């Protein structure tokens with residue numbers, strides 16, 4: 177990762193922080209991260225409900241964790257990795273505008289609407305390595321609480337305090353760069369070449 | 383034979399431990415393949431991603447936790463010998479084991495009732511855990527394959543009935559299209575399971591059964607084995623890399639399973655398993671001794 181820069185940021189994140197990073201850079205985050213995926217986006221954007229957590233300058237984490245109750249209203253994170261961000265594509269730009277979230281954490285890329293949302297709201301989308309949920313859980317210092325618990329364990333908003341949370345690889349920056357879309361173009365081009373190379377090899381019909 | 387409560391209890395205890403272990407530990411063949419791949423992937427983001435994956439496997443083991451938060455919809459593929467004496471006890475034991483493992487592992491609550499749209503909170507739901515049955519002649523053993531069907535790795539799944547003249551090339555194209563779109567989000571490197579048959583549901587089911595075969599194994603039909611290798615090589619040259627960040631490889635492997643087709647149809651099914659391919663196989667004898675085939679040397 178030698179061509180890229182590594183940043184250590186603390187919430188609340190500022191426009192100045194976000195302007196420093198470009199696709200391919202790596203962030204380690206300390207501070208407030210709140211989980212939110214399909215149902216949270218649906219409530220905030222489609223149902224227009226008031227967000228029960230002040231998310232300005234914080235990070236939203238596309239994740240549905242495994243939590244364990246360890247006392248009255250006290251929880252521990254057992255395992256918390258990113259979920260597929262693309263599912264939130266239709267709602268994310270509006271979500272950014274409504275909440276003031278500065279950093280999105282998920283896996284896989286997001287599309288053009290979110291890319292525009294990141295430009296308009298000076299925000300970034302980042303990727304935590306998928307399936308590495310115990311590493312992520314160990315970077316959570318504390319679970320401050322939960323909102324919208326009625327949505328069930330994976331869909332609720334879990335308020336996490338994190339330290340050195342990462343690696344968060346920047347996949348969409350505030351300048352319109354989109355790492356995974358760039359990769360996909362390359363993959364699709366190579367796909368055509370490989371299908372061409374395969375043609376004739378699989379002709380088992382007589 | 384009378385229903386044996388004590389045996390059901392004993393079986394469910396064993397299966398609970400089996401599920402909990404599978405949630406935190408990848409099978410031997412998957413671990414070995416990931417190690418091999420990590421040695422080849424020496425450029426760009428790939429080494430760093432493989433490092434985090436390795437650290438995650440170690441932490442899941444040392445802390446005794448599920449390695450991925452998405453412990454999936456529990457699926458069982460059961461092969462039961464004709465002479466296995468506790469047939470009626472199997473299903474209740476599997477259901478009970480899922481309930482217990484949900485608390486013990488703990489597993490994420492993943493069963494959402496369709497139409498009523500609520501999470502049942504214990505991974506039990508209408509037809510969940512999903513149980514697939516096969517009867518095996520001349521055996522008194524119970525073989526249980528367990529698979530955690532996560533969301534991200536289930537998303538590339540598809541089935542389609544092609545016309546024969548679209549050919550096996552047509553199947554390859556559909557697989558390549560899915561892998562360069564949805565596959566990028568399915569926590570690659572994935573294991574690719576392909577089913578080929580006469581109708582969509584058979585092809586789809588075989589594609590999942592293909593994922594239960596070890597990584598690196600080959601279909602006994604030489605043409606099918608060649609198709610496995612050809613597609614694997616082609617996909618690898620696309621270079622999805624770990625996490626879709628690019629690299630020298632794309633997949634852990636390609637497994638194909640087939641059933642004879644209708645003269646007028648060539649149906650294909652696709653299932654993918656993410657790098658955290660939590661598949662486990664146990665063979666249980668009537669006296670409850672067992673062989674934990676996918677995780678050698680592990681005592682439950």
Ligand code: SF4
Pocket residue numbers: 257258259306307308450451452453532533534535567568569656657658
């Ligand atoms: S695709 Fe697999 S590793 Fe990735 S989040 Fe889903 S279950 Fe976990």
